[in-house]
Amino acid sequence: MRLKASQVHEFGWNQESSTSQSALINQAWSPDGLYLTSGSADPMIHIFDIRYNGSQPSQFIKAHKKRVFKAAWHTFILSNDEKQKIWKTVEKLLTDNQVEVREHAVAVLAGLMKGEDGELSKDFRERAYTEAMKLQKRRRHRSSSGGSSVASIHGRVLALAACVLSVPYDMPSWLPEHATLLARFVGEPSPVKSTVTKAVAEFRRTHADTWSVQKDSFSDEQLEVLVDTSSSSSYFA
Known part of the structure; x- marks a missing residue:
């Protein structure tokens, strides 16, 4: 009816x-x-x-301070267990053999984090940063990847990119460290390098209007790292 x-x-x-x-x-x-x-x-x-x-x-x-112009229902209401299952399923796709699948998983994870600013998002951000930091330290000391596949290495960088892309226009306290660590992988061969340059470019685009204020959240060292990643060094100056 x-x-x-x-x-x-x-x-x-x-x-x-x-x-x-x-x-x-x-x-x-x-x-x-x-x-x-x-x-x-x-x-x-x-x-x-x-x-x-x-x-x-x-x-x-x-619901509001003034009149209610529109009320809508959410199509899906998921339990915490259901959310975790979906999250884990998508997260596994970050290491899929197909690059296209891995890249689509990033967009989905970024969307999940936009809609779920709770423990699931926080846990994922922390794990993504920790794993990427471990990988960066091994690269810095020029040690081997420990037998990790290209998909596995790419997946760790993609997880970090998903975190950065999940907060367009905003500047939460954790973002400068995540964005800077992501930018440090720009020297890696493709497809990692492509992921980094695209994510940093999108970060730059979505924060352009308020960058004059938001850049104060970054240290001078972090800004230098972003400058090295960007095709337009004057933007992050």
């Missing part, structure tokens, strides 16, 4: 005479068709459970 906005009152609820006392602006059905939300000219969202009582809201939520 789907109703026009003007028909929500056919359930028998008069919004103007309720605690909201304001005009209806929009409505939205839940994906299973069992719940209905209504937004109005005040900050309230009303939720109806039509299985039991369609004439009165079962919940009231003060």
Whole structure:
């Protein structure tokens, strides 16, 4: 059952005479068709459970400071276990034999971190930094990769790139170290070098408008590393 906005009152609820006392602006059905939300000219969202009582809201939520122009339902609500399974599945793709698969996994992980700024994201960022740092130390001392495959080495750099790309426009406290460590891998052969140059270029693009302020979060040494990576050295100066 789907109703026009003007028909929500056919359930028998008069919004103007309720605690909201304001005009209806929009409505939205839940994906299973069992719940209905209504937004109005005040900050309230009303939720109806039509299985039991369609004439009165079962919940009231003060969602905004002003009127609610649109209320929408999330299509998927996942448990923590389900989130972890998805995360681990995508993370494994960072070491897939196909470069294209590994690169697509980066975009997915960056998206997951944008939508989940919690323990999963924090844990991944910390592990990505630690593993990349170990790899960088081995490279610095010109030791072997310990038998690691190209996909494994590339995967560690890709994980770091996913972290950097997960926060466009913002400058959280952990980002300068992650971005700088990523830039240090620019001397590696492809596909690692390509990953670094593309990620740093995207970092530069998304932070361009506020770089004059955000660059203060970097030390002089970190800025020098970014300069060596960028095709336009004056940008990071």
